């Protein structure tokens with residue numbers, strides 16, 4: 127299947143962290159994930175628009191922010207991932223985020239009466255803004271680069287955004303390396319349609335994302351978690367979002383180490399399929415690491431005795447032999 131000429135949508139305009147995250151993927155990784163080492167990059171106005179473009183076939187993949195180490199999940203992305211038709215994550219990207227406060231040339235801190243950013247940018251610099259731009263009205267924008275564009279258009283005085291947005295929008299930095307909490311990391315995902323192409327191959331250090339809903343019964347969530355825990359899958363994230371059309375019911379977004387092609391994760395997914403009202407497989411993909419950080423958060427915990435892929439394979443072969451009468 128010729129998959130060159132791929133179009134990758136991202137949260138735009140140019141100069142977002144999302145675009146930076148895409149640029150960290152070398153041609154080899156993009157080729158591996160999409161079959162095209164140099165896809166065309168298309169900025170879209172929201173994560174919803176980027177995911178919709180993939181569903182509609184107007185883009186072949188989308189890069190969207192999914193969670194941040196300071197502010198947690200990105201609601202629009204989580205809600206968008208469970209819509210239909212399904213999408214699958216083929217890569218995750220971890221990006222340390224450092225903010226600049228950008229203004230039109232000549233603006234001083236004293237003349238700033240309004241400051242704009244993406245909700246995650248605002249959340250990570252709230253204290254800094256209160257201290258350095260007291261009294262400035264805070265406005266939320268669809269992306270940090272959209273905030274920079276508003277500054278350039280004279281609609282707002284300052285933007286909390288990526289330093290690179292200064293070049294795209296002709297702005298200058300009032301302050302750089304602005305943050306309330308050091309070492310904030312944002313996780314982005316690259317998604318595409320599950321169009322019959324193989325999933326990313328297991329690497330031995332993968333992550334699987336899924337979303338599940340259960341009936342509201344005492345212990346229902348515990349049962350879901352137990353199916354995962356008893357198979358030695360290391361749960362790396364759990365977060366819920368309301369179902370919207372069924373009050374009191376939730377999507378539980380679960381990330382665990384392992385690949386759907388491996389027996390432990392495969393069996394856990396099959397068990398959830400039996401026990402949950404709805405389960406969405408959101409992808410198995412290589413776990414990302416932060417270069418040179420000794421990043422413990424991305425290391426899998428020891429699954430415990432009897433839980434390795436080898437243990438599962440041997441036990442499966444033993445059971446098969448019992449069933450076909452060749453073993454005991």
Ligand SMILES: O=C(O)C(=O)Cc1ccccc1
Pocket residue numbers: 137141142143144145191194223244246247268269270271288312
């Ligand atoms: O708005 C952007 O630049 C994004 O890519 C989303 C985002 C916003 C704030 C921190 C990390 C990612």
